[in-house]
Amino acid sequence: MLNAVVIISGKQWQVEVARTAAELATGLSGRASLLPGHGMLFDLGTERIVTVSAENMLFPLSVIFIGANLKVTEVALLLAPGDWGTTSLPCRYFLEVNQNEASGVAPGDSVIIQGYSPPTQLNLTLVLSAMVGLVVVAMMARTITKTP
Numbered sequence: 001m002l003n004a005v006v007i008i009s010g011k012q013w014q015v016e017v018a019r020t021a022a023e024l025a026t027g028l029s030g031r032a033s034l035l036p037g038h039g040m041l042f043d044l045g046t047e048r049i050v051t052v053s054a055e056n057m058l059f060p061l062s063v064i065f066i067g068a069n070l071k072v073t074e075v076a077l078l079l080a081p082g083d084w085g086t087t088s089l090p091c092r093y094f095l096e097v098n099q100n101e102a103s104g105v106a107p108g109d110s111v112i113i114q115g116y117s118p119p120t121q122l123n124l125t126l127v128l129s130a131m132v133g134l135v136v137v138a139m140m141a142r143t144i145t146k147t148p
Contacts, residue, residue, distance in 0.1 A: 004113055005113070006112070006114075009106070009109050011104070013037055013038060013097055013101070014039075015039045015095065016039075016040050017042075019043045019119075027040055028061070029055075031058065032059070038097075040095070041094075041095050041116070042094050043116075045119075047090040048090050049090055050090075052096075055084070057080075057082075062078065062099050062102035063075070063076040064105055065087050065089070066092065067089075067090070067093075070111040070112070072106065072108060074087055074091070075105050077099070077100065077103065
């Protein structure tokens with residue numbers, strides 16, 4: 001897992017960044033606690049409505065939902081162990097921190113993520129076109145190099 005720093009409204013968290021399917025599914029589940037000023041940032045890859053589960057959590061959280069434009073969309077100040085929460089607005093990221101550490105964070109606040117650059121989304125059409133072009137070039141080279 002990658003590490004980064006998230007800054008919102010003068011507050012700062014050292015975070016682990018969850019990006020893979022396994023990391024996104026596991027998150028902070030099963031951990032006994034989280035150090036103050038630490039958290040986990042989830043990068044969903046695209047904006048979407050999110051349901052966060054604290055089913056296997058052992059301590060309460062605050063969750064900050066963040067759009068692709070790096071603005072806070074929603075804040076859940078308390079997600080207790082066993083709870084579920086669904087956003088009303090799409091988000092690209094969400095940040096899980098200790099309960100009450102998100103106090104003072106509000107929708108519209110700007111978010112700075114240091115030490116992490118989201119992977120760029122490749123255009124599938126461009127990738128397929130490039131692959132077809134390489135196959136055609138390879139076939140042409142093979143035909144040209146054949147001797148009768």
